[in-house]
Every structure is written in structure tokens, then in C-alpha cells.
Amino acid sequence: MYLPKSFHETRIEVLHALMRDYPLATLIVHGEDGLVANHVPLALAGAASLHGHVARGNELAKADGVPVLAIFHGADGYVSPNWYPSKHETGREVPTWNYAVVHVHGRLRVVEDRAWLRQLLEQLTDRHEASQPKPWHVSDAPEDHIEKMLRLIVGIEIVIERIEGKFKLSQNHPDANRTGVLKGLAERDGKRDAELTELMQQSEERRHGR
Template sequence: MYMPKHFEETRTEVLHGLIRAYPFAALVTRTKDGLSANHLPFELVGEMLHGHVACGNELVKMDGAEVLLVFQGPDGYISPNWYPSKHETGREVPTWNYAVVHVHGRLRVVDDASWLRGLLETLTSHHEAGQSKPWKIGDAPEDHIEKSLRAIVGLEIAIDRIEGKFKLSQNHPARNRAGVIVGLRERDGDGDAELATLMGQLEESKP
């Protein structure tokens, strides 16, 4: 990944935070037919990523394969009209702000019903937490759960290398960054509030 120094994010807690907030990843592998991408939710457990796929998925036969996972955070178009400097010099152009985390590791296929059930309980507990009446695995008939478990396998990926690119206008002066945050909040399109919040957090974390 092209990585200008001012966009590089190396803090583990920040990288893990994006994975937890945006757990739906593109998992890229190399197959005999070329590169392949599967799109799956993952749970971060220490330095491991846990997920699952249907038994018919190509990943089931790729135990030990080298993989790349791409976690995409908030992103959005940035208008030069939001920069105070544009109104003074006109020397600004549009861009796109975003945050991504790349995880490199090796795939391990887990065919273990107990492991899988534990993962699914964790996933559902996590993602149902905001519901007024959270669904849990015990709500479904046991025979249905057992049948469902037989139709999937687990995936475990140990994180060998992790890199983050947080392109959030760090190459602009503080007043331009502040203008972008205001512009995003006023536009309030899909993901704009999240992107503005992330930019604000970056400002607050500056020494």
C-alpha cells in the first residue's frame, strides 16, 4: 500500500479500534486462477482474527494460505471549498479522505463445532448488543443450531503484520483540517459524521 509518512498510523490501539468498529473485511487470497476476495465479518481476539464461512467456500481448502485482510473505515469526498486557504489563493483541489487497516497473516481452517459455537455466541452477543431484545443462539431450536454448525467452518488468522493508512488531511494546516470537519458535518451524507469524528479524534490525540 502506498504510504506517505504523514498518513501512516502505527498505534496498535488505533488500528485495533478501527477493526472493532468496522469488522467487515475483504479477505484476499491467491488461487490457481489468480487473486480472489471474500467479504466476511471478523472478531478480533487478542492478536487473532476469527471468522467463519460456508463449507462450500473456496477458503475451506486453503488451510495455511497467506492472506491479506482489508478493513475499510469511514471515507468521503473532500471539497476544496472547505479549506480557508482556497478562498485566499485558489490553489486547492478536491481529494478523498479515508481510513483503512491491512492485516497480513496465514489462514487456519478450524473444523470444530465447540470452537464455532463459541465464536457465533461472541459475534451475536457483540452485534445484537444494541437491539431492544437481543437475539441469542439459545433462542433457536437446538437441532437447527447443530445443523447450521455442520454447514460452516471456522477461520483463524494470526496477525503477522498490520498497517494502517489514515488519510485525514494531515498534509494541510490545522485551519484547513478544521474546515473539513465543519464541511463534513454540514453535508451529513453517508459516513460523513463518522469521518468527521475520526478527524476530530486525530486532532485531539496530537501531542
């Protein structure tokens, strides 16, 4: 991807945090008919791989050994030039879009091991049910139903070869403009503006060593 130096995020802990917070990845492979994109929740397994599962009918279930790109999409939002103090001084500003993404390059491995898959389902379920008042567990379903579901899916593992992060959060603007963007996001208060504000504030704190 196009990656200007000011937006290049290399700290692995920051990249991993976005991947954990926004686990639904866009998985892109080159299939028989060209590029194929699927959307799959993925979980970090240490720092070396990503784990997930797909239906047996999915193209990914037949893509063992194929190179893959996983894109994790963080918060994003439109930025109005009216939010920049410099616009009111010179008029020389234009609209843009702030966002954060992580690209993971690796190789896909299809996993047929039933015990591996069962453990993955339990881990993913427990993680995403943790905030529920009464968390659901895989063991809550009848065992024959779980076994039937397991036969319909395969596990996937992506062995990570390279990670790239692009956090475009107004770093190329002076402090006054960045403050203006934060004020504009707070006033607009859209669906993802609070998440984008948090990312920008974290970026500011890291810039100033706080």
C-alpha cells in the same frame, strides 16, 4: 499499500479500535484462478489473531495455510477544495478523499472443531446483539437447526503477522484547512460524514495531546 509518513498510523490501540468498529473485512487470497476477494465479519482474538466463519462452499474453506490480506474499511468521504481557506486565497487546491483503513497480513487456518465454532458463533452473536432491545441468542434457535447450520460452515483463524494503518484525515494540511474540512462535512451531513468527522476530531485530539 502506498503509505506516506503523514498518514501512517502505528498505534495498535487505534488500529484495533477501527477493526472492532468496522468488523466486515475484505479477505484477499491468491486462489487457483488468481486473486480472490471475500467479505467476512472478523473478530479480534486478543492481539494475535482474527476469528470468523465462512460457508463450506467458500474458497476460503479450502485455503488452510494460505497467506491472506484482511482489509478493514473505516469511514470515508469526498473532500471539496472549496472547504479549504487556502483555496480562496491562492486557488492552488484540488479535490481529494479522506479515509481510514487497516491492512492485516497473516496466514489462514481452517478450523473444523465444532465446539470452537459454536463458541465463536455465540460470542459474535452476543456482541452484535448487545444493542438490541431484546438480544437474540444462539440458544434461542432449536438445537437441531443450530447443528444443521454448524455442519454447513467452517471456522477461520488468521494468525496476524503484520498490521498497517493508513488514516488519511487531512493531516498534510494546515490547521485552517482541516477546520474547513470539518465545517464542510458538518454542512454536507452525508451518510458517513459524521463518522469521518469523529475520526478527524480524534486525530486532532491526538495531535495536540488531548
